[in-house]
Amino acid sequence: MDTNNIELITKLVVEAINKSETSKHGFLVPVGVSARHVHLTQEHVEVLFGPGYQLTKKKDLMGGQFASNEQVTLVGLKLRAIENVRILGPVRKASQVEVSATDALKLGIKAPVRESGDIAGSAPIALVGPKGALYLKEGCIIAMRHIHMSPQDAMAAGVNNGDVVSVKADNERGTVFNHVKIRVDDSFTLEMHIDTDEANAAKIAQGDTVTILK
Structure with missing residues (x-):
């Protein structure tokens, strides 16, 4: 049984239980x-993957999002890096990197716990793709x-x-x-x-x- 079928069965069981008497508890x-991942603007996609490049879909996610086939390398302070970090699409108005606290320690950065999209004053980070590199002055968070x-x-x-x-x-x-x-x-x-x-x-x-x- 594949992962998608297991997730569907889990959701159906949860719905049934929540409709029963046990829901009173x-x-x-x-x-x-959620593993570490990246959201990018179209401008930043092109910096990392080349002019005119479009993200390609690997798997649909909720809310119209998708896991893309594209991945980048995250580089923190003292050139500490984490490779093969997946990009989620579609493109956004602002680029954002979401990591765990352990990831932040490995990268040598002080990423704050924030709700997605709340990146003002968050940690700086660099991203490296096959066609270029990008430095974000802010944008790296630990997701709430x-x-x-x-x-x-x-x-x-x-x-x-x-x-x-x-x-x-x-x-x-x-x-x-x-x-x-x-x-x-x-x-x-x-x-x-x-x-x-x-x-x-x-x-x-x-x-x-x-x-x-x-």
């Missing part, structure tokens, strides 16, 4: 573990943990766009995540996004479920 959410959901899911969970909630992983680590931002949009499917550091510390894998605490 909290709202279940499947987890997506968050939950994507549709308006229907938000209504069922009793939350609104922009709310900040606590979420429990009910496994042997028994981790509670505080400061989890709710993001609601018609294009979203239900999923909590945490980075690889958070997933490893809480012993959570892609497709596991957590509960929004009442």
